[in-house]
Amino acid sequence: MSEVAEANEDRRKYEFRKVIEELQDFEGSGTQLVTIYIPEEKLLSDVVAHVTQEHSEASNIKSKQTRTNVQDALKSIKDRLRYYDTTPSNGMVLFSGAVNTGGGRSDMVTRVLESPPTPIQSFRYHCDSDFLTEPLEGMLEDKGMFGLVVLDRREANVGWLKGKRVEPVKSAESLVPGKQRKGGQSAQRFARLRLEAIDNFYQEVAGMANDLFVSKRHELDGILVGGPSPTKDEFIDGDYLHHELQDKVLGKFDVAYTDESGLKDLVDSASEVLADQEIVEDKQQMEEFFENLNTGKKATYGFDRTRRNLIMGAVDRLLISEDLREDVVTYECEQGHEQFELLDSRHEAADSQECSECGQSASAADREDAIEHLMTIAEQRGSETKFISTDFEKGEQLYDAFGGIAGILRYDSGI
Ligand SMILES: [Zn+2]
Numbered sequence: 355m356s357e358v359a360e361a362n363e364d365r366r367k368y369e370f371r372k373v374i375e376e377l378q379d380f381e382g383s384g385t386q387l388v389t390i391y392i393p394e395e396k397l398l399s400d401v402v403a404h405v406t407q408e409h410s411e412a413s414n415i416k417s418k419q420t421r422t423n424v425q426d427a428l429k430s431i432k433d434r435l436r437y438y439d440t441t442p443s444n445g446m447v448l449f450s451g452a453v454n455t456g457g458g459r460s461d462m463v464t465r466v467l468e469s470p471p472t473p474i475q476s477f478r479y480h481c482d483s484d485f486l487t488e489p490l491e492g493m494l495e496d497k498g499m500f501g502l503v504v505l506d507r508r509e510a511n512v513g514w515l516k517g518k519r520v521e522p523v524k525s526a527e528s529l530v531p532g533k534q535r536k537g538g539q540s541a542q543r544f545a546r547l548r549l550e551a552i553d554n555f556y557q558e559v560a561g562m563a564n565d566l567f568v569s570k571r572h573e574l575d576g577i578l579v580g581g582p583s584p585t586k587d588e589f590i591d592g593d594y595l596h597h598e599l600q601d602k603v604l605g606k607f608d609v610a611y612t613d614e615s616g617l618k619d620l621v622d623s624a625s626e627v628l629a630d631q632e633i634v635e636d637k638q639q640m641e642e643f644f645e646n647l648n649t650g651k652k653a654t655y656g657f658d659r660t661r662r663n664l665i666m667g668a669v670d671r672l673l674i675s676e677d678l679r680e681d682v683v684t685y686e687c688e689q690g691h692e693q694f695e696l697l698d699s700r701h702e703a704a705d706s707q708e709c710s711e712c713g714q715s716a717s718a719a720d721r722e723d724a725i726e727h728l729m730t731i732a733e734q735r736g737s738e739t740k741f742i743s744t745d746f747e748k749g750e751q752l753y754d755a756f757g758g759i760a761g762i763l764r765y766d767s768g769i
Pocket of ligand 1: 687688689690691709710711712713714
């Protein structure tokens with residue numbers, strides 16, 4: 355993926371996450387919030403037919419208010435679907451319904467999320483007192499691509515783990531004879547033939563893995579190998595895999611089955627390793643930040659300083675805490691001085707404040723999401739943006755001690 359595409363993807367993920375968090379907070383007073391997941395290959399005409407059907411069935415709902423709300427939600431979804439000729443790539447999700455706004459009032463809300471980061475797997479129609487956001491949340495947590503190999507001496511499967519999704523790709527069965535030799539065969543000859551057959555099978559499995567993974571080795575975050583002992587050990591210790599893949603093996607795991615379900619077992623068994631792997635890059639970024647902060651001057655933090663460094667083009671990487679959710683309000687005085695205040699998105703901003711440079715009154719000129727504000731400058735100046743998890747100590751520090759915003763600089767900017 356090019357750097358620009360990657361930056362856009364980070365931004366998209368951030369925008370998705372924000373919408374999801376907003377949707378999570380909504381509640382309907384009855385079973386009246388509609389969520390529809392549409393995979394890319396689903397025809398929109400079929401979806402419209404489904405929604406029409408649900409609309410007519412909703413006429414059986416006893417409570418008049420719920421009935422009206424569900425039907426309004428479905429109508430709103432149908433209206434939105436009219437804007438599309440075809441299903442967007444990776445599919446789309448629609449949310450609509452009357453949500454509680456307090457004091458017995460409600461408000462119609464409709465949101466459409468197009469082209470999520472990973473493909474939507476199946477069509478889902480969901481009507482409940484909450485919007486269904488879990489499948490999307492799962493996609494946003496998804497990081498990385500891993501190669502999977504499960505094998506014993508009889509059978510092997512190779513496939514992908516892309517985000518949370520396991521994709522079986524190829525399988526093989528061996529011709530390794532069982533442990534019981536037939537009458538008339540010498541024990542020695544039998545043992546030799548058997549070892550040869552095992553070796554051939556390992557080579558065949560490695561061939562499948564190489565075919566699949568070698569061309570993707572630079573995008574690959576690691577390889578997991580599973581199976582019973584000693585098969586998986588023999589396979590790894592015997593260096594059957596291409597040497598560049600061999601270096602990417604994150605570990606070997608006990609897995610009872612080696613069919614397609616074994617690939618899923620492998621991912622389950624490796625969950626700790628995978629969780630660590632997800633934050634490996636985040637950890638490296640934070641190590642580098644602290645190193646620069648302690649030993650040199652190529653580090654910055656806090657909204658104001660980071661922003662000024664970004665504008666100068668001094669920021670190599672902008673580091674933003676995944677948990678940061680703030681708006682930035684821009685205040686401007688008559689002399690044209692600008693100053694900024696960060697605010698929780700639910701808080702009202704003051705209309706004006708004193709300009710710290712000239713002491714005159716500065717009025718609120720603009721309010722926007724703080725991260726989007728910084729990312730926009732970063733994109734214009736060719737700085738990369740990295741979102742940093744709070745699931746490790748230094749990631750937590752970024753959020754707690756540095757206000758969730760920091761940067762690794764290209765040079766000492768003097769700011
Ligand atoms: Zn001023």
